[in-house]
Amino acid sequence: MSTASAILRSVTPGGPSGIAASAREVTKAYGVGETRVTALNRVDVDIHRGQFTAIMGPSGSGKSTLMHCLAGLDTVSTGHIRIGDTEITDLNDKQLTQLRRDKIGFIFQAFNLLPTLNAIENITLPMDIAGRKADQAWLDQVVSTVGLADRLKHRPAQLSGGQQQRVAVARALASRPEIIFGDEPTGNLDSRSGAEVLDFLRRSVNELQQTIVMVTHDPNAASYADRVLFLADGRIVDEMHNPTADAVLDRMRRFDGKRTS
Ligand SMILES: Nc1ncnc2c1ncn2[C@@H]1O[C@H](COP(=O)(O)OP(=O)(O)OP(=O)(O)O)[C@@H](O)[C@H]1O
Numbered sequence: 001m002s003t004a005s006a007i008l009r010s011v012t013p014g015g016p017s018g019i020a021a022s023a024r025e026v027t028k029a030y031g032v033g034e035t036r037v038t039a040l041n042r043v044d045v046d047i048h049r050g051q052f053t054a055i056m057g058p059s060g061s062g063k064s065t066l067m068h069c070l071a072g073l074d075t076v077s078t079g080h081i082r083i084g085d086t087e088i089t090d091l092n093d094k095q096l097t098q099l100r101r102d103k104i105g106f107i108f109q110a111f112n113l114l115p116t117l118n119a120i121e122n123i124t125l126p127m128d129i130a131g132r133k134a135d136q137a138w139l140d141q142v143v144s145t146v147g148l149a150d151r152l153k154h155r156p157a158q159l160s161g162g163q164q165q166r167v168a169v170a171r172a173l174a175s176r177p178e179i180i181f182g183d184e185p186t187g188n189l190d191s192r193s194g195a196e197v198l199d200f201l202r203r204s205v206n207e208l209q210q211t212i213v214m215v216t217h218d219p220n221a222a223s224y225a226d227r228v229l230f231l232a233d234g235r236i237v238d239e240m241h242n243p244t245a246d247a248v249l250d251r252m253r254r255f256d257g258k259r260t261s
């Protein structure tokens, strides 16, 4: 660990232990009557602070729904979600928006960078909008971890896909959120760029004690995580610690007669 990250470790709120987010008895149903779909069925899960958690499972198993409910992007039908110490199922829309802004970082499949802003302006944009000043030491650490110090003045069109997604990851990290959620963050990248981004996510957990939850279809991507949760039919049916790509692939093959996506 570098000196900078040792210093940052000592000032990171919460430290590496504890629960960053949790779901209790969470059910999420869409539609009514014949079109009713139970996307999540009494899900209980704890997301550990300072860990990289991957969510896997067949298409339609409820991965995105679980992530959206944990992140306060979607409401639950019944049950409870906590982010840190906050029970989010009790919050009104305004409180929820504020909590998402202050405590959560997002990385989506499409990078969602603003084309007219350069890399560093994109990274600090959410804080600029919130009227908050970036912690410069932290920002320097994020930028050096992201490995884009010499690209900060480049606009998205002047960056590769992997570099753009690393900017999006740096943007999610910059405000030091309690937790970062990614839905297929490497889904649009070739394998080399995907590996760059996954390496960076891994380093942000190791060196910055970031908490990350990532939905993925890719056993190789899941192998960067500390823990993989497997969903099927809206339930968590299995989990794996310190996964390898082969072990994850084997587990996925057991779903639905070899269907893996
Ligand atoms: N807005 C919605 N309205 C109705 N049904 C929905 C809605 N969103 C999701 N569903 C249903 O809920 C179930 C879970 O969907 P979800 O998007 O969470 O799956 P997923 O595991 O992320 O799948 P994929 O791997 O294909 O992205 C699916 O059966 C889906 O059709």
Ligand SMILES: [Mg+2]
Pocket (backbone or CB within 6 Å): 063, 064, 065
């Ligand atoms: Mg999905």
